[in-house]
Amino acid sequence: MFQGDGPEAGREVQGDGPETGSGTMADSGVWDNVENGLHPLILQTLRELHFTHMTPVQSVTIPLFMSNKDVAAEAITGSGKTLAFVIPILEILLKREKLKKLQVGALIITPTRELAIQIDEVLRHFTFHFPQFSQILFIGGSNPIEDVEKFLKQGGNIIVGTPGRLVDMFRRQSDGLDLPSCVKTLEVLVLDEADRLLEMGFEAR
Numbered sequence: 001m002f003q004g005d006g007p008e009a010g011r012e013v014q015g016d017g018p019e020t021g022s023g024t025m026a027d028s029g030v031w032d033n034v035e036n037g038l039h040p041l042i043l044q045t046l047r048e049l050h051f052t053h054m055t056p057v058q059s060v061t062i063p064l065f066m067s068n069k070d071v072a073a074e075a076i077t078g079s080g081k082t083l084a085f086v087i088p089i090l091e092i093l094l095k096r097e098k099l100k101k102l103q104v105g106a107l108i109i110t111p112t113r114e115l116a117i118q119i120d121e122v123l124r125h126f127t128f129h130f131p132q133f134s135q136i137l138f139i140g141g142s143n144p145i146e147d148v149e150k151f152l153k154q155g156g157n158i159i160v161g162t163p164g165r166l167v168d169m170f171r172r173q174s175d176g177l178d179l180p181s182c183v184k185t186l187e188v189l190v191l192d193e194a195d196r197l198l199e200m201g202f203e204a205r
């Protein structure tokens, strides 16, 4: 499940998995046909990845997301949900005024370190072509001070993180990181696997 930051009411989308439709995973339209067009460098990255067609969840949600709707999607594992939010994030950030180094434009929260690493890797394929966007991974298992220093040094226009480390990073003002101020520029919030995230029972302490 994911959400775009937009003025209009959300809409629930049921995405088909790889085994449905005509039997192939990517059978719901070519990327060139996305309304208003995708950025040429995004299309180039998709060609590099050999992704010729959108999956059903991508073809339904990407246009909604790109028109600033709030989107909630439910689709089976492996149906291509990651690209369904990664591409709109980039398109939305490309349309806004350039973000400064410490301004966060998108925050992707996911329940496990493994998922965060996977999303970070997928995103990196795309941001490789957009050096104006910095991205940072906030997950447990490393020294939080290193994350603070990394953010201050290289910035984090797009953050991918797990809840525990993110909460920690939001409380690091005494170490020189004022993340609550940095997210004032937030355009997109993604709650990946929102059902699992909410089951985890994170509460304000």
Ligand SMILES: Nc1ncnc2c1ncn2[C@@H]1O[C@H](COP(=O)(O)OP(=O)(O)OP(=O)(O)O)[C@@H](O)[C@H]1O
Pocket (backbone or CB within 6 Å): 025, 026, 050, 051, 052, 053, 054, 055, 058, 075, 076, 077, 078, 079, 080, 081, 082, 083
């Ligand atoms: N349009 C596409 N064409 C071909 N392959 C794709 C396409 N979109 C995504 N994939 C590939 O399909 C696989 C599953 O995608 P992804 O991990 O985004 O699924 P998911 O729905 O997020 O799965 P999970 O529920 O496990 O997180 C990945 O290997 C990804 O690279």
